[in-house]
Amino acid sequence: MSGLNKRFKSWPGWVLMLVVVVAFLAVGATRMAGPQTQSDRVDELTQRIACPVCAGESVFVSQNNASRALRNQVEDLVRQNELSDAEILNLIDSRNEGDLLLVPESTGLEALVWVLPALGFVIGVTGLAIAFRRWKIEAAGLGDPTGADRDLVEAALADEPESNS
Template sequence: MTALRAALLALLLAATPALAVQPDEMLADPVLEARARDISRQIRCPVCQGESIDDSNAAISRDLRIIIRERLTAGDSDEQVIDFLVDRYGEFVLFNPRVSGSNLILWLAGPAMLLVAGGIAFATFRRKPTPEDGLSADEQARLEEILKK
């Protein structure tokens, strides 16, 4: 029975998510820690690229989490911390890039393509049938012959 309990406990522990933020990284002030976690969720891991630094176990993610906490402790605002990271690593580290400069083209390209495709679809389906679209006399006679069989 104890083996069964141990197996269930091991299975339960394996199913829980592994958190990347280590206890030694956390700030004593819960408000600053909450701000740090919020910023960490917005920053992409330069190594993993599909994870935020809050979820990543990569060494650079740990360094970035520590930098964020140091900057917040020094009195920087959230925007100043994010600007610092963008200046250092580029816009790529942001999960949601800013809507400015060359990124504006990327932000507007999707909706523009959708409008163009909608216009083409509307024009295609709105086209009025013409007399040429009907059957010729030979085709009509052949159709009646097939239907009589």
């Protein structure tokens, strides 16, 4: 009976996890692949380029003259329709001194920016699961208190002087 009880208690969590995974897959599968118009493409690219003058702003948001010039360069390159988005970003980054890309590339050393946090999360959750399982096994091994344990506690409580604070 105990095993059946545990199964009934654990299935709602698994059902909830299944619903969440299916929802994420549905959203990911139906999501648009990229910008539909040239204007959308320019907006997407300028959101990934940092303002060379402003701290922490993208060219898309900044109203600085340097940002406007970069936005115009991106618009011209998109209108020419000869380069891919990655090639446009590399060209803008190479033309200008400094690191203008807000979103790191997903290859090489910069891929670690994407992988390390996820890897740290997985290792942390796995470590907690192992620790909780070990603690549960250790707690199950202790068993219920015996009559001797209860007698020992009662004796300790009887020997304790009463405090009248």
